[in-house]
Amino acid sequence: MTTQVNTVQGRKAASDLGRTLIHEHVLVGFPGWFMDARMPAFDRREAVARVVDAFQELKGHGVTTVIDPCPMDLGRDVEMIAEVSQKSGVTLICATGAYVEDMGIPYTFNTLEVDQIVECFVKEIEDGVAATGIRCGVIKIATGDGKVSPYERKILTAAAKAAKITGAPLISHTENCSCGHDQIDIACGAGLPASSLIVGHSDGRDDPEYQKSLADRGAYVGFDRFGLEMLIPDAIRMKNLKALADCGHKDRIMVSHDTVNCWVGSYNGGDPADLLKTLPNWRMTHMFEHVFPELKRMGMTQEDLDHIVVENPRRWFDEAAKAQGKG
Ligand SMILES: [Zn+2]
Numbered sequence: 001m002t003t004q005v006n007t008v009q010g011r012k013a014a015s016d017l018g019r020t021l022i023h024e025h026v027l028v029g030f031p032g033w034f035m036d037a038r039m040p041a042f043d044r045r046e047a048v049a050r051v052v053d054a055f056q057e058l059k060g061h062g063v064t065t066v067i068d069p070c071p072m073d074l075g076r077d078v079e080m081i082a083e084v085s086q087k088s089g090v091t092l093i094c095a096t097g098a099y100v101e102d103m104g105i106p107y108t109f110n111t112l113e114v115d116q117i118v119e120c121f122v123k124e125i126e127d128g129v130a131a132t133g134i135r136c137g138v139i140k141i142a143t144g145d146g147k148v149s150p151y152e153r154k155i156l157t158a159a160a161k162a163a164k165i166t167g168a169p170l171i172s173h174t175e176n177c178s179c180g181h182d183q184i185d186i187a188c189g190a191g192l193p194a195s196s197l198i199v200g201h202s203d204g205r206d207d208p209e210y211q212k213s214l215a216d217r218g219a220y221v222g223f224d225r226f227g228l229e230m231l232i233p234d235a236i237r238m239k240n241l242k243a244l245a246d247c248g249h250k251d252r253i254m255v256s257h258d259t260v261n262c263w264v265g266s267y268n269g270g271d272p273a274d275l276l277k278t279l280p281n282w283r284m285t286h287m288f289e290h291v292f293p294e295l296k297r298m299g300m301t302q303e304d305l306d307h308i309v310v311e312n313p314r315r316w317f318d319e320a321a322k323a324q325g326k327g
Contacts, residue, residue, distance in 0.1 A: 017091065028262075031103070048087070052084055059088065069140045094134065122162050177204050180219070184197060193218060220254045221244065228257070251312060257287065
Protein backbone atom coordinates (compact mmCIF):
# COMPACT_ATOMS: atom_id res chain seq x y z
CA MET A 1 0.00 0.00 0.00
CA THR A 2 1.21 3.51 -0.72
CA THR A 3 2.14 5.48 2.34
CA GLN A 4 -0.02 8.56 2.89
CA VAL A 5 1.69 11.57 4.45
CA ASN A 6 -0.08 14.42 6.24
CA THR A 7 0.83 17.73 4.60
CA VAL A 8 -0.60 21.06 5.73
CA GLN A 9 -2.90 20.90 2.72
CA GLY A 10 -4.12 17.34 3.18
CA ARG A 11 -2.83 13.83 2.59
CA LYS A 12 -0.37 13.02 -0.16
CA ALA A 13 1.35 9.81 -1.27
CA ALA A 14 4.96 9.60 -0.06
CA SER A 15 5.93 8.60 -3.60
CA ASP A 16 4.57 11.95 -4.87
CA LEU A 17 6.59 14.19 -2.52
CA GLY A 18 9.47 14.56 -4.99
CA ARG A 19 12.56 16.62 -4.23
CA THR A 20 12.39 17.26 -0.47
CA LEU A 21 14.30 19.32 2.08
CA ILE A 22 13.73 17.72 5.46
CA HIS A 23 14.47 20.56 7.90
CA GLU A 24 13.63 24.23 7.20
CA HIS A 25 11.54 26.61 9.26
CA VAL A 26 8.83 29.01 8.16
CA LEU A 27 8.83 30.73 11.57
CA VAL A 28 10.68 30.29 14.83
CA GLY A 29 10.20 32.18 18.09
CA PHE A 30 11.91 30.97 21.23
CA PRO A 31 9.72 30.67 24.34
CA GLY A 32 8.62 34.12 25.46
CA TRP A 33 9.80 35.70 22.19
CA PHE A 34 7.06 38.32 22.55
CA MET A 35 8.51 39.48 25.88
CA ASP A 36 11.50 41.18 24.27
CA ALA A 37 9.60 44.37 23.51
CA ARG A 38 12.78 45.95 22.08
CA MET A 39 12.46 43.77 18.97
CA PRO A 40 10.51 44.88 15.86
CA ALA A 41 6.79 44.09 16.09
CA PHE A 42 5.72 40.99 14.16
CA ASP A 43 4.12 42.05 10.89
CA ARG A 44 2.42 38.88 9.74
CA ARG A 45 1.45 40.04 6.27
CA GLU A 46 4.97 41.27 5.49
CA ALA A 47 6.44 38.07 6.93
CA VAL A 48 4.19 35.79 4.85
CA ALA A 49 5.09 37.69 1.64
CA ARG A 50 8.80 37.44 2.39
CA VAL A 51 8.66 33.73 3.27
CA VAL A 52 6.53 32.93 0.20
CA ASP A 53 9.20 34.58 -1.98
CA ALA A 54 11.87 32.37 -0.42
CA PHE A 55 9.84 29.20 -1.03
CA GLN A 56 9.07 30.22 -4.61
CA GLU A 57 12.77 30.70 -5.24
CA LEU A 58 13.38 27.24 -3.82
CA LYS A 59 10.70 25.81 -6.09
CA GLY A 60 12.75 27.19 -9.00
CA HIS A 61 15.34 24.58 -8.04
CA GLY A 62 12.81 21.79 -8.39
CA VAL A 63 12.05 21.39 -4.68
CA THR A 64 8.44 20.33 -4.27
CA THR A 65 8.28 19.44 -0.56
CA VAL A 66 9.73 20.92 2.64
CA ILE A 67 9.37 19.63 6.19
CA ASP A 68 9.13 22.29 8.90
CA PRO A 69 9.90 20.37 12.10
CA CYS A 70 9.10 23.27 14.43
CA PRO A 71 7.99 21.70 17.73
CA MET A 72 4.91 22.90 19.61
CA ASP A 73 6.97 25.16 21.87
CA LEU A 74 9.06 27.25 19.42
CA GLY A 75 6.35 29.62 18.26
CA ARG A 76 4.91 27.01 15.88
CA ASP A 77 2.26 28.56 13.64
CA VAL A 78 0.68 25.88 11.47
CA GLU A 79 -1.76 28.32 9.87
CA MET A 80 1.14 30.43 8.64
CA ILE A 81 2.84 27.27 7.33
CA ALA A 82 -0.37 26.37 5.47
CA GLU A 83 -0.68 29.87 4.02
CA VAL A 84 2.92 29.81 2.81
CA SER A 85 2.35 26.39 1.25
CA GLN A 86 -0.80 27.50 -0.52
CA LYS A 87 0.73 30.75 -1.84
CA SER A 88 4.12 29.31 -2.85
CA GLY A 89 2.93 26.02 -4.30
CA VAL A 90 5.49 24.10 -2.21
CA THR A 91 4.07 21.17 -0.23
CA LEU A 92 4.82 21.75 3.45
CA ILE A 93 4.67 19.24 6.30
CA CYS A 94 4.44 20.38 9.92
CA ALA A 95 5.35 18.65 13.18
CA THR A 96 4.03 17.82 16.59
CA GLY A 97 6.48 17.21 19.44
CA ALA A 98 8.56 19.21 21.88
CA TYR A 99 11.96 20.89 22.05
CA VAL A 100 14.95 20.47 24.39
CA GLU A 101 14.13 21.13 28.00
CA ASP A 102 16.27 24.22 28.59
CA MET A 103 15.11 26.02 25.44
CA GLY A 104 11.53 24.76 25.36
CA ILE A 105 8.37 25.03 27.46
CA PRO A 106 8.49 21.98 29.74
CA TYR A 107 5.86 22.96 32.33
CA THR A 108 2.78 21.30 30.84
CA PHE A 109 4.38 18.04 29.75
CA ASN A 110 6.13 17.82 33.11
CA THR A 111 2.68 17.60 34.66
CA LEU A 112 1.34 14.96 32.22
CA GLU A 113 1.94 11.23 32.23
CA VAL A 114 3.69 9.66 29.22
CA ASP A 115 0.43 8.24 27.86
CA GLN A 116 -1.28 11.61 28.15
CA ILE A 117 1.52 13.16 26.07
CA VAL A 118 1.12 10.32 23.56
CA GLU A 119 -2.54 11.30 23.31
CA CYS A 120 -1.57 14.92 22.53
CA PHE A 121 0.83 13.91 19.74
CA VAL A 122 -1.61 11.39 18.24
CA LYS A 123 -4.41 13.95 18.29
CA GLU A 124 -2.30 16.49 16.38
CA ILE A 125 -1.49 13.83 13.76
CA GLU A 126 -4.92 12.27 13.40
CA ASP A 127 -7.32 15.18 14.05
CA GLY A 128 -5.14 18.25 13.55
CA VAL A 129 -3.71 21.10 15.61
CA ALA A 130 -6.34 22.74 17.86
CA ALA A 131 -9.32 23.69 15.67
CA THR A 132 -7.34 24.29 12.46
CA GLY A 133 -7.85 20.83 10.99
CA ILE A 134 -4.18 20.98 9.94
CA ARG A 135 -2.62 17.57 10.62
CA CYS A 136 1.01 17.07 11.56
CA GLY A 137 3.03 14.68 9.43
CA VAL A 138 6.14 14.14 11.57
CA ILE A 139 7.09 14.07 15.27
CA LYS A 140 9.92 16.24 16.55
CA ILE A 141 12.12 15.06 19.41
CA ALA A 142 15.10 16.79 20.98
CA THR A 143 17.96 16.16 23.37
CA GLY A 144 20.50 18.50 24.97
CA ASP A 145 24.29 18.41 24.97
CA GLY A 146 25.80 15.16 26.23
CA LYS A 147 22.90 13.78 28.21
CA VAL A 148 19.18 13.13 27.96
CA SER A 149 17.29 14.78 30.82
CA PRO A 150 14.42 12.90 32.50
CA TYR A 151 11.96 15.34 30.84
CA GLU A 152 13.49 14.73 27.40
CA ARG A 153 13.42 10.96 27.95
CA LYS A 154 9.72 11.21 28.79
CA ILE A 155 9.01 13.21 25.61
CA LEU A 156 11.07 10.81 23.47
CA THR A 157 9.25 7.82 24.94
CA ALA A 158 5.87 9.45 24.23
CA ALA A 159 6.95 10.43 20.71
CA ALA A 160 8.12 6.90 19.89
CA LYS A 161 4.81 5.46 21.14
CA ALA A 162 2.88 8.03 19.06
CA ALA A 163 4.99 7.15 16.02
CA LYS A 164 4.12 3.48 16.51
CA ILE A 165 0.41 4.27 16.76
CA THR A 166 0.23 6.68 13.82
CA GLY A 167 3.02 5.57 11.46
CA ALA A 168 4.45 9.11 11.42
CA PRO A 169 8.27 9.26 11.43
CA LEU A 170 10.55 10.90 14.00
CA ILE A 171 12.89 13.80 13.30
CA SER A 172 15.27 15.05 15.93
CA HIS A 173 17.34 17.88 17.27
CA THR A 174 20.66 16.99 18.87
CA GLU A 175 23.39 19.18 20.29
CA ASN A 176 27.08 18.90 19.53
CA CYS A 177 26.58 15.52 17.84
CA SER A 178 25.66 13.78 21.08
CA CYS A 179 22.82 11.50 22.23
CA GLY A 180 21.97 10.20 18.75
CA HIS A 181 22.37 6.65 20.02
CA ASP A 182 20.12 7.38 23.02
CA GLN A 183 17.46 8.59 20.59
CA ILE A 184 17.79 5.40 18.53
CA ASP A 185 17.64 3.27 21.71
CA ILE A 186 14.38 4.91 22.80
CA ALA A 187 12.81 4.59 19.33
CA CYS A 188 13.82 0.92 19.08
CA GLY A 189 12.64 0.35 22.66
CA ALA A 190 9.13 1.28 21.52
CA GLY A 191 9.34 -1.28 18.73
CA LEU A 192 10.25 1.08 15.90
CA PRO A 193 13.01 0.37 13.40
CA ALA A 194 15.91 2.87 13.64
CA SER A 195 14.97 3.85 10.09
CA SER A 196 11.90 5.71 11.44
CA LEU A 197 14.28 8.35 12.81
CA ILE A 198 16.39 11.13 11.33
CA VAL A 199 19.07 11.97 13.88
CA GLY A 200 19.16 15.69 13.21
CA HIS A 201 22.14 18.03 13.28
CA SER A 202 24.59 15.13 13.04
CA ASP A 203 26.81 17.34 10.87
CA GLY A 204 27.76 19.68 13.72
CA ARG A 205 31.16 18.15 14.48
CA ASP A 206 33.93 16.69 12.34
CA ASP A 207 33.09 13.19 13.51
CA PRO A 208 32.70 10.71 10.63
CA GLU A 209 32.86 7.76 13.04
CA TYR A 210 29.80 9.01 14.94
CA GLN A 211 27.93 9.62 11.69
CA LYS A 212 28.79 6.14 10.41
CA SER A 213 27.79 4.54 13.72
CA LEU A 214 24.28 6.02 13.41
CA ALA A 215 23.92 4.84 9.81
CA ASP A 216 25.26 1.38 10.75
CA ARG A 217 22.24 1.03 13.05
CA GLY A 218 19.88 2.03 10.23
CA ALA A 219 18.99 5.56 11.34
CA TYR A 220 19.01 8.49 8.93
CA VAL A 221 21.88 10.93 9.47
CA GLY A 222 20.96 14.60 9.22
CA PHE A 223 23.46 16.77 7.36
CA ASP A 224 20.85 19.41 7.88
CA ARG A 225 22.63 22.63 8.77
CA PHE A 226 24.36 23.55 5.50
CA GLY A 227 25.16 27.24 5.45
CA LEU A 228 25.27 27.52 9.23
CA GLU A 229 29.02 27.94 9.07
CA MET A 230 29.50 29.51 12.48
CA LEU A 231 29.15 25.96 13.84
CA ILE A 232 31.34 24.13 11.33
CA PRO A 233 32.50 24.93 7.77
CA ASP A 234 30.45 23.43 4.95
CA ALA A 235 33.68 21.98 3.52
CA ILE A 236 33.80 19.59 6.50
CA ARG A 237 30.10 18.74 6.14
CA MET A 238 30.68 17.86 2.46
CA LYS A 239 33.82 15.82 3.20
CA ASN A 240 31.92 13.77 5.79
CA LEU A 241 28.76 13.44 3.70
CA LYS A 242 30.80 12.02 0.82
CA ALA A 243 32.72 9.72 3.17
CA LEU A 244 29.43 8.32 4.48
CA ALA A 245 28.17 7.75 0.93
CA ASP A 246 31.48 6.15 -0.04
CA CYS A 247 31.26 3.60 2.77
CA GLY A 248 27.91 2.36 1.46
CA HIS A 249 25.48 4.57 3.39
CA LYS A 250 24.09 6.77 0.60
CA ASP A 251 20.65 5.51 1.65
CA ARG A 252 20.99 7.00 5.16
CA ILE A 253 21.90 10.62 4.29
CA MET A 254 19.41 13.47 4.65
CA VAL A 255 20.25 17.06 3.71
CA SER A 256 18.85 20.48 4.62
CA HIS A 257 19.86 23.88 6.07
CA ASP A 258 17.69 24.38 9.20
CA THR A 259 16.98 27.92 7.93
CA VAL A 260 14.66 30.21 9.88
CA ASN A 261 12.75 32.17 7.26
CA CYS A 262 10.95 34.34 9.77
CA TRP A 263 12.55 34.75 13.16
CA VAL A 264 10.50 36.56 15.79
CA GLY A 265 11.83 37.91 19.09
CA SER A 266 15.49 37.97 20.01
CA TYR A 267 18.16 35.29 19.93
CA ASN A 268 20.75 35.18 22.73
CA GLY A 269 19.78 38.74 23.59
CA GLY A 270 20.41 40.08 20.09
CA ASP A 271 18.42 40.80 16.95
CA PRO A 272 18.38 37.62 14.78
CA ALA A 273 18.69 39.91 11.72
CA ASP A 274 22.25 40.74 12.83
CA LEU A 275 23.11 37.03 13.04
CA LEU A 276 21.62 36.38 9.60
CA LYS A 277 23.86 39.10 8.09
CA THR A 278 26.91 37.08 9.12
CA LEU A 279 25.58 33.92 7.41
CA PRO A 280 25.11 34.80 3.71
CA ASN A 281 24.83 31.14 2.65
CA TRP A 282 22.22 30.19 5.23
CA ARG A 283 19.42 30.13 2.63
CA MET A 284 17.23 27.32 1.33
CA THR A 285 18.70 27.54 -2.19
CA HIS A 286 22.31 27.18 -0.97
CA MET A 287 22.13 23.38 -1.44
CA PHE A 288 21.45 23.69 -5.16
CA GLU A 289 23.53 26.80 -5.88
CA HIS A 290 26.70 25.75 -4.05
CA VAL A 291 26.63 22.45 -2.14
CA PHE A 292 25.47 20.04 -4.87
CA PRO A 293 27.80 21.53 -7.53
CA GLU A 294 30.71 21.13 -5.10
CA LEU A 295 29.73 17.55 -4.21
CA LYS A 296 29.72 16.80 -7.94
CA ARG A 297 33.22 18.23 -8.27
CA MET A 298 34.16 15.86 -5.44
CA GLY A 299 32.90 12.91 -7.49
CA MET A 300 29.25 12.40 -6.55
CA THR A 301 26.78 12.12 -9.43
CA GLN A 302 23.48 13.91 -10.04
CA GLU A 303 21.89 10.48 -9.55
CA ASP A 304 23.43 10.18 -6.08
CA LEU A 305 22.17 13.62 -5.11
CA ASP A 306 18.65 13.01 -6.47
CA HIS A 307 18.62 9.76 -4.54
CA ILE A 308 19.39 11.69 -1.34
CA VAL A 309 16.68 14.35 -1.78
CA VAL A 310 13.96 12.18 -3.35
CA GLU A 311 14.35 8.51 -2.46
CA ASN A 312 15.60 8.88 1.11
CA PRO A 313 12.74 11.07 2.41
CA ARG A 314 10.19 8.83 0.68
CA ARG A 315 11.74 5.70 2.18
CA TRP A 316 11.82 7.28 5.68
CA PHE A 317 8.04 7.88 5.53
CA ASP A 318 7.50 4.39 4.11
CA GLU A 319 9.58 2.65 6.77
CA ALA A 320 7.85 4.50 9.62
CA ALA A 321 4.43 3.71 8.15
CA LYS A 322 5.34 0.03 7.80
CA ALA A 323 6.16 -0.14 11.51
CA GLN A 324 2.73 1.17 12.49
CA GLY A 325 1.02 -0.99 15.06
CA LYS A 326 3.39 -3.94 14.60
CA GLY A 327 5.41 -5.82 17.21
ZN1 LIG B 1 15.41 23.29 13.28
